[in-house]
Amino acid sequence: MISEMAKLDPYIVRADFPILQIQNRGKPLIYLDTSASAQKPHQVIDAIQHYYTHQHANIHRGVYELSEQATQVFEGVRHQVKSFINAQHAEEIIFVRGTTEAINLVAHSYGRSRFQPGDEIVVSVMEHHSNIVPWQMVGEVTGAVLRVIPMADTGELDLDAYRQLLTARTKLIAVTHISNVLGTINPIKEITALAHAQQIPVLVDGAQAAPFFPVDVQALDCDFYAFSSHKMYGPTGVGVLYGKKALLETMPPYQGGGDMIETVSFAKTTYAKLPNKFEAGTPNIAAVVGLGAAIRYLQILGMENIASHEQELLHYATEQLQAIAGLRIFGTAKHKAGVIAFVVDDIHPHDIATVLDHAGIAVRAGHHCAMPLMERLHVPATVRVSLGLYNTREEIDQLMVGLQQVKRLFG
Amino acid sequence: MSELRELYQEMILDHGRHPRNFGVLPHANYHKEGFNPLCGDKISLYLCEKAGVVEDVGFDGCGCAISMASASLMTEAIKGKTTQEAARLFTDFHVLVTGLPVEDMTRLGKLVVFSGVAAYPVRVKCAILAWHVLQALLKNDAATVSTE
Ligand SMILES: Cc1ncc(COP(=O)(O)O)c(C=O)c1O
Numbered sequence: 001m002i003s004e005m006a007k008l009d010p011y012i013v014r015a016d017f018p019i020l021q022i023q024n025r026g027k028p029l030i031y032l033d034t035s036a037s038a039q040k041p042h043q044v045i046d047a048i049q050h051y052y053t054h055q056h057a058n059i060h061r062g063v064y065e066l067s068e069q070a071t072q073v074f075e076g077v078r079h080q081v082k083s084f085i086n087a088q089h090a091e092e093i094i095f096v097r098g099t100t101e102a103i104n105l106v107a108h109s110y111g112r113s114r115f116q117p118g119d120e121i122v123v124s125v126m127e128h129h130s131n132i133v134p135w136q137m138v139g140e141v142t143g144a145v146l147r148v149i150p151m152a153d154t155g156e157l158d159l160d161a162y163r164q165l166l167t168a169r170t171k172l173i174a175v176t177h178i179s180n181v182l183g184t185i186n187p188i189k190e191i192t193a194l195a196h197a198q199q200i201p202v203l204v205d206g207a208q209a210a211p212f213f214p215v216d217v218q219a220l221d222c223d224f225y226a227f228s229s230h231k232m233y234g235p236t237g238v239g240v241l242y243g244k245k246a247l248l249e250t251m252p253p254y255q256g257g258g259d260m261i262e263t264v265s266f267a268k269t270t271y272a273k274l275p276n277k278f279e280a281g282t283p284n285i286a287a288v289v290g291l292g293a294a295i296r297y298l299q300i301l302g303m304e305n306i307a308s309h310e311q312e313l314l315h316y317a318t319e320q321l322q323a324i325a326g327l328r329i330f331g332t333a334k335h336k337a338g339v340i341a342f343v344v345d346d347i348h349p350h351d352i353a354t355v356l357d358h359a360g361i362a363v364r365a366g367h368h369c370a371m372p373l374m375e376r377l378h379v380p381a382t383v384r385v386s387l388g389l390y391n392t393r394e395e396i397d398q399l400m401v402g403l404q405q406v407k408r409l410f411g
Numbered sequence: 412m413s414e415l416r417e418l419y420q421e422m423i424l425d426h427g428r429h430p431r432n433f434g435v436l437p438h439a440n441y442h443k444e445g446f447n448p449l450c451g452d453k454i455s456l457y458l459c460e461k462a463g464v465v466e467d468v469g470f471d472g473c474g475c476a477i478s479m480a481s482a483s484l485m486t487e488a489i490k491g492k493t494t495q496e497a498a499r500l501f502t503d504f505h506v507l508v509t510g511l512p513v514e515d516m517t518r519l520g521k522l523v524v525f526s527g528v529a530a531y532p533v534r535v536k537c538a539i540l541a542w543h544v545l546q547a548l549l550k551n552d553a554a555t556v557s558t559e
Contacts, residue, residue: 348475350450351419354534358415367451380451380473409419410428410476 008301008309010392016041016297017390027360030395034388035180035208035339036364038233040294047293048235048286055289058282060259074285077292078275081240084295085225086216089245091274095283098239099207100130102226103174105241105278106203107134109251111172117143119171124149124157124186125376126179129369131205135174144171151376155182155331159190166198173202177209181368181384182331183314183339185209192221201247207231211298211388212337213307217242229287233389234294238287241278248274255280301389310338310387317385317396324403330377338387341368344403347410349383355409359402361395417527418534419476422484427476430483432490436469445544445556447536452478456544465489465497475537481525482541488522494549501542508538 014020019039022029031039057067059074075090082090096102111134115121121135125148132146139145147170149162157175173195178185192202201223209215211232217225224247228239243251253260253271257280262270271277298306317340321327326345344352349365356363364384367374374380385399439457446453452474459467468486473479485504489497504522507513510529528538540556547556 348450350475350534350537351477354418354531355415366449374451380453409415410424 006305008305008389010309010390013041013301014390014392016043018042018045020390024360024362025358030359030361030398032385032387032391032395032399033362033364034211034391035231035384035386037230037236038211038388039390040233040235040290041297043297044234044290044293048290051286051289056285059285060276070285073292074283074288077288077295080292080295081242084215084299085210085240085242086218087242088218092242092245092248094241094243094248094275094278095288096239096241096278097237097284098228098230099128099205099226100134100228100239102224102239102241103131103203103205104134105254106224106226106243107138109254109278110201110247111135111138111144112141113252115139115142115144115171118169119144120147120165120167120169121145122147122149122162122165122170122173122175124175125151126155126157126182126184126370126373127174127176128180128205128207129371130207131174131176131203132372148372149175151184155179155184155333155336157184157186157191159187159194162191163194166194166200168198170195170198170200173200174205175202176205176207177215178206178212178337178339179331179370179373180208180339180386181341181370181373181382182333183336183341184331184333185335185337187335188220188222192223196221208337208339211306212303212310214303223247229291229294232291232294233297235287235290237284238291245274248278253277253280257281306389309389310391313387313391313393313396314338314340316393317387317399320396320400321385321403324400324407326407327403330379330382338391340385341382342385343379343382344406345410347406349381351410352383352403352406355406356399356402359398359405361399361402363399414530418531420524420527422521422524423476423480426480426483430470430479432469432483432486434469434471436467438467439469441548443544443548443556445540445547447474447478447540448557450475450478450537452537452540454478454482454541454544456482456541456548458545458548460494463493463495465492465494470541474540477525477528477534477537478540481538484521484524485541485545488520489545497545498549501546504542505539508535 017039057070059071078090078093081093150158195202203224204222206225206227210227225242230236260280330341353365436457441458444455454472457469470482508528544556
């Protein structure tokens with residue numbers, strides 16, 4: 001077990017991750033795809049096993065002790081999440097399946113009930129499909145349309161253009177905190193301040209930010225914040241929608257069913273209070289327990305330490321990669337997280353990823369669920385290296401060896 | 412490296428770099444496009460067919476070395492063949508890249524260089540894209556081809 005440390009030592013934390021001890025194509029696994037999904041420490045795996053072995057029952061239902069215990073464990077994680085992102089109230093934390101469902105919840109509940117024909121939803125050019133498509137879908141029903149914040153070639157949002165986009169027609173801003181392709185850390189505080197000056201609410205896609213650095217939703221002053229457990233070293237199948245209480249209270253339920261009601265009759269049903277109003281049906285209790293273990297793990301390591309480790313490694317990796325002739329990096333923002341998208345000469349990213357896979361190195365190649373961004377960058381696809389708390393300089397050195405091999409093969 | 416060489420054989424690298432029959436065929440009487448949404452690979456196939464024979468064939472598009480080489484070698488393989496022979500080659504090629512036992516390797520000719528693809532399930536789509544476009548074109552299927 002790791003103990004509290006001042007500086008994160010990836011060689012120590014690696015021992016917590018069983019999958020990093022296995023082989024990939026006969027070589028030690030070098031996992032450089034944490035932005036897609038992070039690997040899990042045994043603390044998370046054990047917590048899920050412990051829950052199923054000793055504590056499982058349905059929650060909010062049984063009067064017997066086991067169910068009460070399960071409920072307590074489940075609700076305990078809600079409080080953990082609340083302090084992890086510094087929300088004001090625990091009932092502002094809604095458990096969903098992931099970032100995608102969190103955004104869909106807001107689109108369906110908030111968007112459908114409020115948007116009118118001609119209303120505008122402002123997104124950025126660097127959004128993941130999950131922060132584009134739900135708004136298009138709700139637009140089809142309500143007549144609201146998308147407006148897009150452009151960016152500079154560095155991968156930084158054009159805030160002047162953003163300011164100009166804010167009009168009386170603007171009904172919501174939906175932007176990512178950190179780009180999953182460019183790594184850009186967007187100035188959310190500034191974005192919310194400008195929107196709030198005109199009473200426009202802001203939804204932030206925090207999928208890449210929650211595992212990277214400390215997030216304080218009150219300091220950001222965003223109205224909604226969405227993130228996924230599996231990207232923050234927790235299990236798949238659970239995520240969080242944070243919403244300001246006053247706003248959530250005015251929103252209609254998203255799905256109907258058990259747990260989200262107060263009373264049901266065929267004449268009229270009344271809905272439960274927050275957060276249950278938005279949590280219809282039996283949730284993924286075990287995954288929530290696992291998320292609780294992941295948050296504990298991250299807090300012991302310290303989010304500041306994780307961020308500075310990844311930042312350091314980002315600088316090292318960027319420097320190394322830039323030394324490769326013909327390699328072009330997309331995203332050179334001043335404030336950047338541990339994500340590097342690049343192409344090499346005109347070698348196709350899939351060929352690069354296959355050669356690297358042979359060296360035991362897992363990287364992503366493709367459009368990274370951001371096709372409009374690929375269009376903006378004028379490439380069909382890129383290679384993407386993304387860093388996690390367990391990555392080391394030696395792994396980056398191995399990546400360089402792999403890329404030299406790519407150059408030899410296709411050069 | 413040796414396993415990689417099974418996949419990226421010299422002929423594949425060569426055709427990937429310098430695809431043959433590359434470009435629009437202005438006199439084509441068939442034209443069809445195909446996509447691999449996962450990779451962004453894109454291929455347009457042009458075909459001149461007369462009395463059941465592929466008189467000429469060309470393609471353009473962009474994609475990885477495997478998909479470009481596959482399209483290039485496909486055009487070489489089917490030029491001058493009857494459409495029936497071309498359809499049978501599709502079947503043989505499909506069997507080859509999915510790792511099933513091929514009845515008669517000689518029919519495949521140069522295309523056997525793609526045997527290494529079977530070890531990379533995610534790359535099968537790259538190798539088969541051009542062939543799917545060809546098949547849809549021969550069947551006169553109106554929809555754009557997608558590997559997904
Ligand atoms: C920026 C961003 N937003 C949203 C998502 C979607 O997350 P999930 O698939 O966990 O719902 C991802 C993950 O791919 C992402 O990187």
